[in-house]
Amino acid sequence: MVSPKHVMLMFTIIAPSAICFGAVYRVGDASGWHPMFNYTKWASSNKFHVGDTIRFEYNAIFHNVKEVTEPNYRACNGTKAIATYFSGNDSFTLDHPGHRYFLCGFPYHCRYGQKVEIYVVGEGSSPSPSPSPVADKNPANSASSSHHIFSVQFVTKYLAMNHIKTGDLNVHIGDFVDIIDGIVIGAILATMLSANDGTGRPIFTAGEAVKFITQNNSVLFKVNKLVEVLHCRKRFSGRSMDKVLQEIFRREDGTFLTLKATCKPLLVPFYDLKTYAPFCWIFL
Ligand SMILES: [Cu+2]
Secondary structure (H helix, E strand, C coil): CCCCCCCCCCCCCCCCCCCCCCCEEECCHHHCCCCCCCHHHHHHCCCEECCCEEEEECCCCCCCEEEECHHHHHCCCCCCCCEEECCCEEEEECCCCEEEEEECCCCCCCCCCCEEEEEEECCCCCCCCCCCCCCCCCHHHCHHHHHHHHHHHHHHHHHHHHHHHHCCCCCCHHHCCCCCCCCCHHHHHHHHHHCECCCCCECCCHHHHHHHHHHHHHHHCCECHHHHHHHCCCCECHHHHHHHHHHHCECCCCCECCHHHHCCCEEEEEECCCCCCEEEEEEC
């Protein structure tokens, strides 16, 4: 039985970090704690001192914080954590100099970049600078885009449940969901999840779609430098995105997918509010 469902996309508004006597650093600044963010770059742009505090803010449904050893940090192994935190708002006072290693223990999140190494310099060094929220230069790495990824990760779990229920390992999300929508990355994901191979079967699994987006993020969202200089606005190169999408939206016989191939038949009954006349829209 197929019932219409929307893949909902979530957005968060995050307030800048507060400053106390020892500096308080919000991990990831305005972006917070999630995959698809360059925490190595973030950590290297700050100088952490003994007495400072780092704070992880995140949605505890999707993430946690594990402090781990260096080898486990490198291997993205959260199974033997020194400690695990899951309040959604976890603060750590940096009480000794040296390196500390944190990662998210949810499957694949560390591999998608949700890990941070904090190097704490000893007392007596120059005073720590006030942390300032640094906006991620690449909107494809913003909190909203990662939430698109989370939505699909959620869908992947839903799919795994259906694998168990139906016993069919070849089921795709497009077999169960009539409507998939989204904007920007969400739109690409939605298109990938519903693109069919010519026989009506969806081409990509949710996992393949997530993998594709995460691996091609920088190419999909390549900044058009000329427009940026001329109009002082950040614009992405449509040509670069076209190129990537043409590669992916191609069937085995070499034909490119059209809009029709990425849509599922859909019947929308509605009525005119003025005349109460019934209508039906059929999208094919
Ligand atoms: Cu996570």
